[in-house]
Amino acid sequence: MSKNKIMPVKEKKINFEKKVMSKVTSGNITIRPKWYFIIGSIFSITSLIGLSIGSIFLINIILFLLRKNRMMGQWRLEVMINIFPWWIPILAIFGIVLGIWMLKKYDFSYKKNFFLIIISFVVSIIIAGFIIDNLGLNEIWSRRNVMRRFYQQIENQRGVFPNKSGKGNMHNGFGNGYRPF
């Protein structure tokens, strides 16, 4: 379809030159310095990386807890719902959603298939979490001073989880072969 110049509406002529330039020359408005934009970009990239790392860590913790307790297919759903530390997956989902929102701010988000970008982002986070869990990093971290407390807290929450071997101890989980770190 060819295009032609059409001006069907006559706009009132407004002199923006005077109005805007008076603010420019008087110094009422100034050009923001370059560092303002550089800091903005750095903050944006750092936040995205931070959110991704945080989400990977939380996904890894979820997989770790599931693996440790052999939850999958072993327990009643009701027990799992009552005892599982739900703040971890909620925080992980929040991190992923925030990451997707930040990805949307980048230029490539509308030039490429954004749905595919979202799927890739989510899948990468889950795979990274899975790899970290399988590398045994949780076991190493849980022995380190800095992380030990965190793992102990999760384990204490989990302490009421029954282990596979703890048949008959469904309500407290202690004395069922469970060994804290």
Place this chain on the structure above:
Amino acid sequence: MSHIPKLSDEKIVELVREKDKELYVQIIKRYQDKLMRYANYLTNDENIAADIVQESFIKVYMNLNGFNTKKKFSSWIYRIVHNETMNFFNKQKKHILISENIDFDSGIDIEDDFLKNELASHAHDCLEQMAIIYREPLSLYYLEEKSYDEISDILRIPIGTVGTRINRAKIIMKKICQKIK
């Protein structure tokens, strides 16, 4: 100074940033009518459109260092007007929210002549009644003579969606114009 009018927008932006802020008047001269027309199509109100354009020129000036001169300046400045308009609508809660999911490719190609004639004769009346998600790409394509690629950059939507919306807008335009007649 005589060579200034021949310079590209991007080159002028560089000069404003580095040498002479008063050259910004060249940008205003080049864009005030175009932006006023564009804002007027979006808001259907000259006074509001004037406020939006003025505010946009101020924002453009303040954020000149955030503009990448390797990209097209016109798309950037139209994007800022678009954002200002959307902010205005959000504040006023005037706009009708229409789900983007209702985009579809009709496959129907409305005749060029019909649309051209309609736009030329009662463009404003017809456009006024159209939802903004269709009004905007249609006015950018036919009235501002922007390419699909530029519209994609201005609205930050994929090129395919630009095409879909313009096609859909043509059908709506035809229906609305026939009703008006």
